[in-house]
Amino acid sequence: MADQQRADARRNHERILAVAEREVAAHGAGASLEQIARVAGVGSATVRRHFPTRQALLEAVSSQRIEALCERARELTGTGDSRDALLTWLTDVVAYCVSARGLATALAYEADPTHGNSCAAAIEEAARPLLRRAIDDGAVSGEVTVAELVAVIVGIAMATEHHRDPAGAADRLFALTVAGISPLR
Incomplete structure (x- = not known):
């Protein structure tokens, strides 16, 4: 029985x-x-x-995509130019968040003391060596964290979700974020 x-x-x-x-x-x-x-x-x-929570459901729905992003971070760690590797991975995260409705929300939740946020924790763990290498090479400011980078991407994905061309709008906002607003000198 x-x-x-x-x-x-x-x-x-x-x-x-x-x-x-x-x-x-x-x-x-x-x-x-x-x-x-x-x-x-x-x-x-x-x-x-x-x-038990909407977050738990979203994490379960997103788990395969999260694992693919984690695997991609591991593949890129130690390859080529550290800044390019980090930006390639972040571009992949933007694309996934825009194409997979619910993924950005799954990454956005603060860790809840009872259930945590397994999506955000997995992403952070996988991307930490990628970011660390870019910081060590002087390609990224030492104060930047994976959590902050993911928060920017989540914001971009959520802000562009209802655009006529969400992927195009997200790509433009991500490029602006990477370039900053100051003109090149």
Whole structure:
């Protein structure tokens, strides 16, 4: 009997996650939990049992994309020019955040003492060596943190989400951020 309950719980979890991925892709981070429950064929209490917070659900939906970004940071660490490697990775993060609705929101949450923020923690851990190398090479200010860089990207993704061309607008804002507002001398 207990095995049957565990199997049912696993199936519910997988079904909820599959529906949540579609709903978040269609409606962003504000996707209705009640709608997810309805489409998954479970009660809203079941959704909350598997994902106690909206943040937990967004992190689960975003986990594969987060892992891909972490892997990309690891690939770029130690390759080529340190500034170019960091900017390549940050450009990838911007592109992911713009194309994957809900990802920016998953990265934006402050760590909650009970559940933490596994997305932000994974990104920070993976990108830290990439940033450290750029700082050590003098290509980036020593005061810059991964959390600050991600916060800028999250802001760009959220600010451009409803533009006619979100990717183009995000790319322009990111380029402006990197260049700064002062003219070249």
